[in-house]
Amino acid sequence: MMSLRHIALAVLMASSPAFAAQNLVVNGSLTGPITNNGVPTGWSIFEGTPDIMDAANNVGMTGQLRFGATPTVSTDGGTWVGLGAYGSYMERFGQTLTGLQVGQQYTVSWEAGNFGYTYGSISYLGSNAISVLLDGTAIGAGDQLALGSSWANQSLTFTATAGSQQLSFMLAAPAQKAYMSIDGIAVHATTAVPEPGTWVLMGLGLCGLMLVSRRRA
């Protein structure tokens, strides 16, 4: 049987800020079947034709090793999304974040790699960076990665201006013909602010602990 002390501790842990900070992104692991012109469940295409790929299937085409540089399995694992850019042709995908708190700062983090694409006379072998957009407006970008750059963790922060905002990704430099990889996308409150209900729970937890100590004494 759980003692009062155990219950109090459980409540305290469940309500602590560290436990309250959850990933607001749905399917941030970008898990889905290899698809040319498709994005995984939970995501939408906003421009162009992004692909679902992995180290053995480039541009979302099964068995196609049309890479400009040897790819490595992402830190996140499984499939990821490939994004191309070529002048006015851009590829952008994303999803609407919900449950944001206005005025709260959030950190967007992701893994980026540049393994390119080459097949016959078609080549996407340039350097580029992953740009992050909020409601269609760029809020920043990761570092430029040259062809052959393996997975790198990148992040930036934003302050929510509405409870629901559209997060999307595209390549930052349209003129630099490139095809980059993105995986492991997450959005967390930068400094977790417990909600009012959480403070009540934490208070109850502390009361429980105090009660236990008094009984012991």
Ligand SMILES: [Ca+2]
């Ligand atoms: Ca993945």
